Amino acid sequence: MVIYSAKQKDSLSFESNHYYTKNYNFIVKSDSLALIRQQPEEVSAYLPTDTIYLHKHDHLVVADIRIIPTDSIDSVWVQVARDQSTFGWQRESILLPKVVPDDPISQFISTFSDAHLLIFLVVLALISFSYMIRTIMRKNAKIVHFRDIDSFYPTLLAIIVACSATFYASIQNFVPDVWRHFYFHPTLNPYSVAPLLSIFLVSVWAILIVAIAAVDDTLHKLPFSEAVLYLGGLAGVCAVNYILFSITTLYYIGYIFLVAYVFFALYRFISTNRTTYICGNCGASMRHKGHCPVCGAENS
Structure with a gap:
């Protein structure tokens, strides 16, 4: 049995609720981040303080965490350091929106969760898709x-892609703590996370694998110029699916759209695109018996 000190227990309790603790690494994502050199108690007592500013892309490490119950704005204060001579305190509610965990996956999530970027992507995707x-x-x-x-x-x-976007938004809707934990401790290994995140990561890997198969199959079935145009259209459809289902699911109507879309996609493929016969002369695919569209041979 491991016996923890009171300080260790406090640290573990804080990490379970806030998902980071001492020695955790951040990167400044805003243009600037103000840090206060004095102790948090001095700020709460309205004593004179000095402020230093860090800038975008500065790497930070959490040096200390302090709970100030008397602070009416935010009781959690975090001390971060850029180097041995540049460090200071800031309230957690001000710090976290201006930094991102020092991990490429977390940075990717942060970038694509930005509201302004999402609006820009919606407009860009619609224009590109229409064109x-x-x-x-x-x-x-x-x-x-x-x-x-x-x-x-x-x-x-x-x-x-549509199912993954819907599932991603569902996690944010119903179990936001699970997604928040993943944001601070990301991984691409589906076997090292909770079951819900495991399903999501499996779908991400499935997108990559099926995309490679789709590109390869398209290049075999179409001339290169037509294949490029077809794959561009496919990418546009996937982009619209991601944006549409990730946004509409946040308002609970995405589930209805998903059922309708899956039915539509499967119906269209089965009814108009699936081939069940092969020409006995040249081996070309055929939807119906009769004349081969490639060599003209009769297949009965």
């Missing part, structure tokens, strides 16, 4: 769900 659809329609080219190729991988990829 891509217009180009594809004018050239009478292939596009997933409508004039699709004889491959289930593109349809499967679009469905997985």
Whole structure:
């Protein structure tokens, strides 16, 4: 049995609720971060203080954490240090929005959780998707769900992206603490996290694997120029799916959209794109018996 000191117990308790503790590493993501050199008690007592400023991309380490019950704004104060001569205190509620954990996955999550960036991506995705659809329609080219190729991988990829976005928003809706813990302690290993996060990470890996299969199959079934256009359209569909389902699920209507979309995607593929026959002469895929569209041979 391990016996912890009172200080160690406080540290473990703090980490379980706030997801970080001493020696945790952050990076400044805002343009500047103000730190107070004096002790938190002096700030609460309205004594004169000195302020130093850190700048974007500065690396920080948590040096100390102190609870000040008398502080009416925020009782949690965090001391962070850039180096041995540059350190200071700041309230947690001011510190955390201006920093990001020193991990590429956390930085990726922080970047794509920014409201302004999300709005920009929505507008950009809609414009790009509209332009891509217009180009594809004018050239009478292939596009997933409508004039699709004889491959289930593109349809499967679009469905997985939609399901992953819905599941991602569901975690934020119903178990935000699980996502917050993942944000501070990210990993790509689905076997080292809670079951809900494990399912999400499996879906992320599935997107990568199916995307590779979709690209490979498309390049085999279409000429290179047509394949590039088709894959561009597929990327646009996936981008719209991610944005649409991740946002609408936050308002609980994404689940209805997801059921309708999965039904639509599967119905379109089965009814219009799936081939069940192979030409006995040249081996080309055929949806129906009869004349082969490639060599013209009769298949009965």
